[in-house]
Amino acid sequence: MKHVEVNFDGLVGPTHNYAGLSFGNVASLSNAKATSSPKSAAKQGLAKMKALHDMGMVQGVLAPQERPDIATLRRLGFSGSDGEVLIRAASQAPQIFQAVCSASSMWTANAATVSPGADTADGKVHFTPANLTNKFHRSLEPQTSGRILQAMFNNGRYFEHHTHLPDNEHFGDEGAANHTRLCSNYGHAGVEIFTFGRYAFDSSKPAPQKYPARQTFEASQAIARLHGLSDENTVFIQQNPAVIDQGVFHNDVIAVGNQNVLFYHQQAFLDTEQKFAEIQRKFGDEPVHFIEVSTNEVSVEDAVQTYLFNTQLLTMQDGHMAIIAPTECQENPRVAAYLAELVTRNTPIRQVHYFDVKQSMRNGGGPACLRLRVALNDTELAAVNPAVLMNDELFARLNQWVDKHYRDELSVADLSDPQLLTESRTALDELTQILKLGSVYPFQL
Numbered sequence: 001m002k003h004v005e006v007n008f009d010g011l012v013g014p015t016h017n018y019a020g021l022s023f024g025n026v027a028s029l030s031n032a033k034a035t036s037s038p039k040s041a042a043k044q045g046l047a048k049m050k051a052l053h054d055m056g057m058v059q060g061v062l063a064p065q066e067r068p069d070i071a072t073l074r075r076l077g078f079s080g081s082d083g084e085v086l087i088r089a090a091s092q093a094p095q096i097f098q099a100v101c102s103a104s105s106m107w108t109a110n111a112a113t114v115s116p117g118a119d120t121a122d123g124k125v126h127f128t129p130a131n132l133t134n135k136f137h138r139s140l141e142p143q144t145s146g147r148i149l150q151a152m153f154n155n156g157r158y159f160e161h162h163t164h165l166p167d168n169e170h171f172g173d174e175g176a177a178n179h180t181r182l183c184s185n186y187g188h189a190g191v192e193i194f195t196f197g198r199y200a201f202d203s204s205k206p207a208p209q210k211y212p213a214r215q216t217f218e219a220s221q222a223i224a225r226l227h228g229l230s231d232e233n234t235v236f237i238q239q240n241p242a243v244i245d246q247g248v249f250h251n252d253v254i255a256v257g258n259q260n261v262l263f264y265h266q267q268a269f270l271d272t273e274q275k276f277a278e279i280q281r282k283f284g285d286e287p288v289h290f291i292e293v294s295t296n297e298v299s300v301e302d303a304v305q306t307y308l309f310n311t312q313l314l315t316m317q318d319g320h321m322a323i324i325a326p327t328e329c330q331e332n333p334r335v336a337a338y339l340a341e342l343v344t345r346n347t348p349i350r351q352v353h354y355f356d357v358k359q360s361m362r363n364g365g366g367p368a369c370l371r372l373r374v375a376l377n378d379t380e381l382a383a384v385n386p387a388v389l390m391n392d393e394l395f396a397r398l399n400q401w402v403d404k405h406y407r408d409e410l411s412v413a414d415l416s417d418p419q420l421l422t423e424s425r426t427a428l429d430e431l432t433q434i435l436k437l438g439s440v441y442p443f444q445l
């Protein structure tokens with residue numbers, strides 16, 4: 001049986017904007033209030049999806065969420081017609097209003113944690129949407145993420161969907177951004193590495209001082225239990241609190257893994273030596289390539305600015321790996337030199353491909369943030385809703401859809417235009433038909 005890793009990229013939503021909502025995320029704060037381009041953001045994302053499809057990867061699309069989120073504004077006491085709710089919230093509570101307009105669901109690495117059937121006790125692929133409790137604007141995502149995932153992986157024989165963890169900082173869960181899986185082959189049981197920022201129930205343990213640690217140890221453990229993972233195929237490792245305080249708000253900003261490669265920065269983790277020995281022991285006899293980037297080669301600051309580690313590490317059809325990097329890496333001479341040299345070394349990584357995802361990068365989302373990885377066998381892949389899988393026709397159709405519904409420019413002031421709500425709902429209603437998702441948005445239920 002054949003096994004593949006499918007990347008499901010978030011389609012950028014029509015309200016993509018820069019509101020400076022993510023304390024601890026350097027790009028989000030430094031670009032606050034800049035004018036965005038929802039149309040070029042969506043097209044940059046689609047171009048990356050199509051390019052990966054053309055490289056022979058199986059590529060999927062994950063739909064954006066309904067924003068402005070009128071249902072949440074009603075829960076917060078704003079009343080009247082939808083238009084009145086919007087106008088009242090925008091004038092009385094502008095910060096809350098900006099949060100409910102965020103297109104942050106585009107970063108689907110935070111949509112859920114996924115464990116492939118090869119790792120789980122019942123042999124099914126398990127999904128748990130991330131609760132994203134640390135940021136108000138992101139905490140609005142899990143219910144709809146769950147409904148969209150159910151509509152994409154809609155077969156109880158192969159797919160198991162869990163409810164997101166309790167909505168509390170003790171169980172703060174950021175999904176696959178803090179989870180990576182090493183395996184000798186996508187179909188073999190692998191080692192699932194859960195990276196957390198702090199212990200919620202033990203304040204004596206190390207924790208960052210300046211910026212929040214979004215993922216807790218307790219949340220990571222709960223996901224492993226829910227997914228039926230065994231001790232032999234899980235490793236829990238703490239992120240170095242000092243790098244969180246330098247802007248590494250998710251572990252995928254400082255490390256990325258694929259098959260037998262873990263590509264990481266020297267300062268990424270705590271107890272690195274001991275934990276890597278555990279990873280190797282659980283991985284088995286074949287050696288894991290631990291590719292460490294030292295601080296001398298690339299500083300943490302350069303890594304955060306360029307997203308060197310928020311790259312996708314993909315196995316190409318010839319068995320070698322390619323790095324999918326943002327153009328910011330190419331523009332930084334130190335990082336570009338590092339990558340040019342890396343591909344000449346004796347490691348599985350042989351190619352680098354650069355992509356312009358600047359619209360997303362300005363909010364702290366690189367190529368790896370934009371995708372949710374799901375390893376599937378042939379039978380499971382055949383059970384995935386085929387309308388969400390990228391091909392030439394879907395690429396053309398989604399580009400037309402973006403051209404029809406998206407604005408070229410959007411400023412924070414434009415968010416309170418009631419017309420934007422109508423545009424967004426019209427676009428999403430049509431999208432659910434293109435992707436054959438059924439009714440997944442609050443305005444459709």
Ligand SMILES: N=C(N)NCCC[C@H](NC(=O)CCC(=O)O)C(=O)O
Binds near residue numbers: 135
């Ligand atoms: N690393 C991964 N996997 N994802 C990146 C998420 C970026 C997102 N930015 C934002 O939500 C900024 C929104 C704004 O400021 O408008 C966040 O901080 O959660």
